[in-house]
Amino acid sequence: MTDNSESKVLSGVRVLEVAAWTFVPAAGAVLAEWGAEVIKVEPREGGDPQRGLVTSGIVSGADQVNYMIEVPNRGKKSIGIDLRTPGGREVLLELAKTADVFLTSYLPSRRKRLGFDVDDIRAVNPNIIYVRGSGHGPKGPDADRPGYDGVSYWARGGIGAMLTAATEGVKEIVRQRPAFGDLLGGMTIAGGIAAALYKRATTGEGSVVDVSLVGLAAWNLSPDIATSRMHDAAPPVTYTHADSPNPLVNNYLTSDGRYVTLMMLQLDKFFAEAMTAIGLPELVTDQRFAEQLPRYENRVELVRLIDEAFAKRTLAEWREALAPLSGAWGVVQTPAEVCDDPTTVANGYVAKTTTMNGVPFKLAVNPVQFDEQHVVPPGAPEHGQHTEEILMDAGLEWDRIQQLKDDGAVL
CATH class of the missing domain: 3.40.50.10540 (Crotonobetainyl-coa:carnitine coa-transferase; domain 1)
Structure with missing residues (x-):
């Protein structure tokens, strides 16, 4: 102590x-x-x-x-x-x-x-x-x-x-x-x-x-317990990486085999900013993704496009590209990396x-x-x-x- x-x-x-x-x-x-x-x-x-x-x-x-x-x-x-x-x-x-x-x-x-x-x-x-x-x-x-x-x-x-x-x-x-x-x-x-x-x-x-x-x-x-009896005995709907209902709440693989986690729950709020940071600014006005309903209907394609973008750069490059992003994101780290994380050290x-x-x-x-x-x-x-x-x-x-x-x- x-x-x-x-x-x-x-x-x-x-x-x-x-x-x-x-x-x-x-x-x-x-x-x-x-x-x-x-x-x-x-x-x-x-x-x-x-x-x-x-x-x-x-x-x-x-x-x-x-x-x-x-x-x-x-x-x-x-x-x-x-x-x-x-x-x-x-x-x-x-x-x-x-x-x-x-x-x-x-x-x-x-x-x-x-x-x-x-x-x-x-x-x-x-x-x-x-x-x-x-x-x-x-x-x-x-x-x-x-x-x-x-x-x-x-x-x-x-x-x-x-x-x-x-x-x-x-x-x-x-x-x-x-x-x-x-x-x-x-x-x-x-x-x-x-x-x-x-x-x-x-x-x-x-x-x-x-x-x-x-x-x-x-x-x-608690969330799973609360919903476990709300579906008339039917199992709750589950999603995979490929069909995530919010593509900005997902894990993406970089070219050097590392994962970046995006956690922007307010998709509408962060969509344009995130697409620009990821290098897909054209998707902001794409009719498949410009509005909430079509974006959800075409989410599999949106995830695929984001996957392709992340696969083109290393983790170090993504750290730099995502640094200005106001939405929440993080790197999936190992315990050894946690020990040396600047936040871990500072606190x-x-x-x-x-x-x-x-x-x-x-x-x-x-x-x-x-x-x-x-x-x-x-x-x-x-x-x-x-x-x-x-x-x-x-x-x-x-x-x-x-x-x-x-x-x-x-x-």
Whole structure:
């Protein structure tokens, strides 16, 4: 976190996170970037299971950076606790006494079995904000079923189906990128927590906050959800690149194999300007395209002509040609290009940071900024790195800490 105190809007807020993988821990990472103290509770043996993805080969560990631990866990403190032991449960409840937020991804049956469900935590801290991130929500037949973003968000939530339907020539469902729904969900959870903190500050009452990956998917597909029952059971009309109803909302391929996206929703407003910039000024007065109705009826031909124009120039040439255009357009970039994009650099959207071992790498920070302050997060903690520090801050004597270690309750 940057040292500028004005950006630490959650300074003084303590979050106790009992969660694994990316979805819920990503919320903790956002809260840490907003200035909260986030204590990550990891299993005493092995820690967050995502730490093991490097050794299993799922995460490459390139340049000695386990990015799937760094992304959702930057800026936190880590304590290793065996929650199956009486001592471990005692430690967890002791830490909960001074927390403002209890954040978990554990399923209901496991929370009950390990003794940290809502009633357990509120028995020691009545006004705490209790936050649950889940695959399928707190109610219904699947409330206690495990879920990942690939299952609950991408598949069950309809995201994969809709993106596949919108992609031409794809014969199997489009695969999501790593933690795609998880990171959107973490940001959503963080927003819910901020609202709950405001409620508690104004009323003194804590809330139980729930965010599910299925619910997130439905929200992301709001237009599709809204129209899905408006067609008398007939499937909604879909369009391809070739017959786009608005040729100025489309992707066009350049001569060097790059795509430019045009996004000018007001076709009439931008048509003449866009055709001139693209190098087709004669189409402005062409009777096939001069008016709205014939333009729609002849849209396949219009798209074909724009395709031909784009195929004659390189991306660099198109950047120059489209620069004066007042309508919205952009280049389809790779993640590496995003890192070096002037907008990304100027606004600090991708930070240069290091792991706890000092290995440099780049990390996208959460997109919310306060007072134009850029976030530079520290790396994710090592497994159990702060166990002693956290327990001493909680008021435990060293002899008691040593006893808990000897008993296998903490790391």
